[in-house]
Amino acid sequence: MAFMSGDSATELFQAQAQLYRVMYSFLNPMSIKWAVELGIPNVIHNHGQPITLSDLVSALEVPQAKATCVQRLMRLLAHNGFFAIIKVYESKEEAYALTPTSQLLVSGTDHCLxxxxxxxxxxxxxxxxxxxxxxxxxxxxxxxxxxxxxxxxxxxxxxxxxxxxxxNEAMESDSHVMRLALRDCKSVFEGLDSIVDVGGGTGNTAKIICEAFPNLKYIVLDLPQVVDGLTGNKNLSFVSGNMLKSIPQADAILLKWVLHNWGDDDCIKILKNCKDAISGRGKGGKVIIIDIVINEKQDEHEMTEVKLLCDVIMMTSLNGKERDEKDWKRLFMDAGFKYYKIFPTFGFRSLIELYP
Structure with missing residues (x-):
């Protein structure tokens, strides 16, 4: 084997570190789950201020011999931005505080994930x-x-x-972001008398939108095993059905995180059924899509990584896919639609308004 130069050795070691970082990264989601199972975000939230390690260990009722385990877990999660380490001047101990990310893990909030x-x-x-x-x-x-x-x-x-x-619980928790998004996209739902939420599950998104628009007639369409036994109210109803066959008539159709579950041919079927459902609404009918739009040229590296990871999950688990704007446009045109607008208002997902 040839002798490796200093520069080549440095590159090799950097490459090795990158490889190991990726291989060990399976521990990142496990560590988040670990913290949630222990209730760490709740403990810090209920403490009302940054909490020291000794107080955290006490609140968690962890054996003293495992205190260092908690400290090392928090060191990793703080490094990844899930908690902040705060200097406490009146104490020799450091303290842990919530960050925007770990606030998403506090139970009982409108945005708990x-x-x-x-x-x-x-x-x-x-x-x-x-x-x-x-x-x-x-x-x-x-x-x-x-x-x-x-x-x-x-x-x-x-x-x-x-x-x-x-x-169902995971999808319900994800729907909570609608409360935040509605502040910026209320105009999307204004002027509508009726809407069908296709694949709307147990109706969490429906309830949030109905709160903001109490005069809107809202129908949740999903499979019988999902909606059977669910009860609505005077404005909200649950209907069993299959979006690949037909969709009830309405002013608008909502597809929240649905189309990425399906391949192109099925998406075209679903979109054609959407078009039929709004065809009697004149120029006012539209389809509202909340889904991922891949944009590698404009998105930051981390945002693109989230979208590409979701694409692998869709590809392997459901034979679906995440799409860039060209992919979306091709689906829309093949389904008979003529015009669309994309608004990147949902973090790693976008809101798309689609018109016939």
Missing amino acids: SAMVGFLNDPTLVGVYHQLGKWTCGEDRTIIETALGPRGYWDFVHQTPTHMQAF
């Missing part, structure tokens, strides 16, 4: 990704089929009550 943390860290669903190589070289459409047998993701979820509950 702890349920999503638990869902995305489910051991069964995480475990299937050890089969990526086998899935790629095989005939199965999704990695779920390769790892768990001949059934798709939705069959797996609907046939497993614990996963169904975890899925």
Whole structure:
């Protein structure tokens, strides 16, 4: 083997560090789940001010021998921006404070995403990704089929009550961002008399929008096993059905985080059904889409990484995909729509208004 120069050795060691960083990064979501299971965000929130390690360990009722474990967990999470380490002048100890990210993990708030943390860290669903190589070289459409047998993701979820509950709770927690987004996009829903929320699940998004627009007639459309037994009110109703077959008539159709679950052909079917549902509404009818739009040229590296990771999840689990604007435009045109507007108002997702 040839002797390695100083520069080459430096590059090799940097490459090694990058490789190890990525390989060890599976511990990042596990550490977040760890903190949520211990209730650390809640403890800090309830403390009302930055909390010292000794007070945190006491509040968690952790054995003193494990105090250093808590300290090392907090060091990692603080490094990743989940907590802040504060100097306390009247004490020799450092203290931990919440950051905007860890505030998303405080229970009982309108923006708590702890349920999503638990869902995305489910051991069964995480475990299937050890089969990526086998899935790629095989005939199965999704990695779920390769790892768990001949059934798709939705069959797996609907046939497993614990996963169904975890899925619904995760989607409900994600819908809370609608409260924040409505402040900037109220005009999207103003002037509408009726709307159908396609794939609206248990109706959390519906309830939030109905609060802001109490005169809006709101229909949640989802599969029978999702909406059976759910009750609405004078403005909100739940209807069982299949968006691939037909969608109830309304002024507008809402597709929140739905189309990325599906391949292009199915998306075109869904969008054509949306077009039929609003065809009697004249120029006022529209489709409202909340979904990812990949934009590698303009987005920051971290934002693009989130979108590309979601794309791999959609590809492997559902045979779906995340799309850039060219992909979206092609779907819209093939489904018979003529005009659309994109608003990047939902963080890593965008709001799209689509017109026939």
